[in-house]
Amino acid sequence: MFDYRIKDMQHWQHSSYEPYLPVTEKSNPITRDIDKASPKEIVEMLQKCDAEIFERTSHGNPMYQTLNSSSVVQTIVDVSKRVEVILKDPEDSLIVLSGCGTSGRVAFLLATSLNRWLASQHQKQIYSYIIAGGDKALLTSQETPEDDPLLGALTLGKVCVGKKHVLFIGISCGLSAPFVAGQLDFCLRNLEIFTPVLIGFNPVDMARTEPIQTCSFHFKEVAERMNEMQKQAKGLRAQSSSREAISGSSRMKGGSATKIILETILLAGHEAAYSKKAVTFNGILYSLNMFEKVHQITYSQTKELAALVQKAAISLRKKGHVYYLGWQTLGIIGIIDASECIPTFGAGFEDIRGFVRSGFSEMNNKEGDLSSLGPHFIIDHKDFVDTILPNLSDNDTVIFLYSENDDLNEVSVLAKNVRQRTSNLHAIAHELKGLSDPERMRSHFMTVLTIKWPSSLYKHSPVLMKQYWELSTKWCLNVISTGAHVLIGKVYMNYMIDLRVTNSKLYRRAIHILQRFTGSTQAQCETALLRAIYDVEELSDEMSSTDVTQHTLVANKRGSVVPIALVMLQSRRTIAEAKSYLDAYSVIRDAVAACQRLL
Numbered sequence: 262m263f264d265y266r267i268k269d270m271q272h273w274q275h276s277s278y279e280p281y282l283p284v285t286e287k288s289n290p291i292t293r294d295i296d297k298a299s300p301k302e303i304v305e306m307l308q309k310c311d312a313e314i315f316e317r318t319s320h321g322n323p324m325y326q327t328l329n330s331s332s333v334v335q336t337i338v339d340v341s342k343r344v345e346v347i348l349k350d351p352e353d354s355l356i357v358l359s360g361c362g363t364s365g366r367v368a369f370l371l372a373t374s375l376n377r378w379l380a381s382q383h384q385k386q387i388y389s390y391i392i393a394g395g396d397k398a399l400l401t402s403q404e405t406p407e408d409d410p411l412l413g414a415l416t417l418g419k420v421c422v423g424k425k426h427v428l429f430i431g432i433s434c435g436l437s438a439p440f441v442a443g444q445l446d447f448c449l450r451n452l453e454i455f456t457p458v459l460i461g462f463n464p465v466d467m468a469r470t471e472p473i474q475t476c477s478f479h480f481k482e483v484a485e486r487m488n489e490m491q492k493q494a495k496g497l498r499a500q501s502s503s504r505e506a507i508s509g510s511s512r513m514k515g516g517s518a519t520k521i522i523l524e525t526i527l528l529a530g531h532e533a534a535y536s537k538k539a540v541t542f543n544g545i546l547y548s549l550n551m552f553e554k555v556h557q558i559t560y561s562q563t564k565e566l567a568a569l570v571q572k573a574a575i576s577l578r579k580k581g582h583v584y585y586l587g588w589q590t591l592g593i594i595g596i597i598d599a600s601e602c603i604p605t606f607g608a609g610f611e612d613i614r615g616f617v618r619s620g621f622s623e624m625n626n627k628e629g630d631l632s633s634l635g636p637h638f639i640i641d642h643k644d645f646v647d648t649i650l651p652n653l654s655d656n657d658t659v660i661f662l663y664s665e666n667d668d669l670n671e672v673s674v675l676a677k678n679v680r681q682r683t684s685n686l687h688a689i690a691h692e693l694k695g696l697s698d699p700e701r702m703r704s705h706f707m708t709v710l711t712i713k714w715p716s717s718l719y720k721h722s723p724v725l726m727k728q729y730w731e732l733s734t735k736w737c738l739n740v741i742s743t744g745a746h747v748l749i750g751k752v753y754m755n756y757m758i759d760l761r762v763t764n765s766k767l768y769r770r771a772i773h774i775l776q777r778f779t780g781s782t783q784a785q786c787e788t789a790l791l792r793a794i795y796d797v798e799e800l801s802d803e804m805s806s807t808d809v810t811q812h813t814l815v816a817n818k819r820g821s822v823v824p825i826a827l828v829m830l831q832s833r834r835t836i837a838e839a840k841s842y843l844d845a846y847s848v849i850r851d852a853v854a855a856c857q858r859l860l
């Protein structure tokens with residue numbers, strides 16, 4: 262198990278801190294006061310949190326294993342060898358990457374990127390991805406299917422029809438998603454075909470034990486069965502543990518660590534199959550070290566990142582917008598980061614949006630062009646030019662995401678168009694050799710955050726370089742979108758207080774947050790949450806007795822249920838009063854303080 266432990270903070274670090282919570286749900290001491298921090302301090306805090314991914318010591322706690330620990334590295338070696346076998350004999354074989362939310366998006370990115378690479382080498386495309394909720398979930402949060410283990414198993418069964426060997430890699434950062442548990446259970450019952458691998462960031466004894474509807478197992482039971490398999494060298498499992506910078510927001514460290522682990526596994530398998538470079542323990546360690554360098558290089562630009570955080574926050578505060586316009590997969594990273602702000606911070610869909618050159622052709626997703634599904638699925642640069650550009654103003658922040666390998670003339674033309682509407686135009690650009698005319702390129706933008714990549718890092722492998730750029734861009738955008746929402750008061754201490762309560766995990770998380778801040782009992786917090794969800798002062802018997810799934814279906818249609826419940830609990834006010842306090846104060850902490858003053 263990988264473990265991101267905290268130095269110098271004995272109390273927070275101690276396993277007795279928030280003992281009832283799995284590590285992925287615990288709050289991170291580094292960011293305890295992030296809601297009062299300056300842009301520069303926010304970037305420094307997030308830099309430290311992300312650096313924990315690469316920590317080498319488990320501080321003597323045998324329960325936790327770091328990314329570089331020998332058992333984790335050995336597991337990566339084992340899985341990479343399995344990838345090698347499949348690549349060498351691809352007939353009737355498949356590698357399936359699957360997860361919910363960010364975990365599914367990382368699965369999609371890797372599966373499509375590597376299939377594209379295989380096709381370019383005239384090799385059989387052997388990757389497939391599954392995301393709970395289907396392709397819609399790549400761009401919008403579809404959290405309800407995460408609770409459905411049968412749907413998970415069914416989808417996996419369909420993808421694998423006719424295959425004789427399947428390497429299944431299920432990702433659930435919190436070891437919690439029933440959708441993934443259902444798939445692992447399916448694999449464990451069909452071991453003659455499936456080799457199941459579980460990637461997650463909690464020790465097995467912290468895996469979720471909440472009963473899963475319609476199933477005889479819960480996540481922990483499946484994870485324990487996986488453990489047994491590991492002993493018999495059949496099941497392969499990689500795990501780690503991590504406190505997120507914003508508690509529970511696994512889109513950040515969880516997503517980045519998943520990307521690092523998967524890329525390490527899959528690229529090692531590819532090198533072994535096609536370049537005759539055997540998978541070795543030291544080779545894997547070396548690859549992990551290179552990702553640490555990516556972290557250092559990205560975060561060496563603290564000042565520039567802080568400036569972008571500030572710009573984005575000013576735009577959001579002025580009711581303007583932040584737009585990411587990206588090329589190739591950097592554009593997709595932008596779309597993903599933007600879409601995740603809605604469930605994480607209760608952001609509006611228009612607040613931060615991403616666009617990619619060539620839209621769905623670039624996405625290359627299974628279900629094809631989804632643009633007819635509505636505005637959330639309008640993602641092409643052309644759409645930006647047609648629908649957003651005419652109304653763009655200086656209140657909006659526009660950030661271009663490109664690399665030296667993109668068509669820089671095209672980047673310039675679009676930049677000039679945007680400049681006619683706003684000077685608030687910035688770029689995050691990745692360079693290898695350097696541009697022939699850097700000044701001309703720079704002249705289009707107010708600021709350019711240039712990330713220069715030493716050739717020693719990527720060993721002239723374009724695939725590897727692309728993965729580094731993606732991760733680096735993910736880190737930058739996670740910092741910008743998180744930092745901006747923190748600065749406009751959407752985070753309470755380091756908790757995503759305005760989360761959408763759209764599945765059972767988020768329902769439990771919401772109750773915990775209310776307990777954490779009000780000191781009220783679990784029952785009182787649940788009642789307040791339900792009153793906010795159903796928008797009533799008194800719960801009817803039917804409301805109280807119905808199940809969590811029904812509650813989350815209703816919550817899906819309501820905004821700000823956790824802040825409303827928090828204000829009600831803190832001040833003993835009615836729903837209407839709580840709402841009016843929240844309307845009057847954009848900073849949740851201020852709304853709570855104001856109504857407490859009136860008590």
Ligand code: F6P
Pocket residue numbers: 360361362363364404407432433434435436437438511512515764766767
């Ligand atoms: O339920 C929503 C969510 O928390 C997303 O934010 C997250 O990306 C997804 O679940 C998956 O979580 P996990 O990887 O822990 O299963």
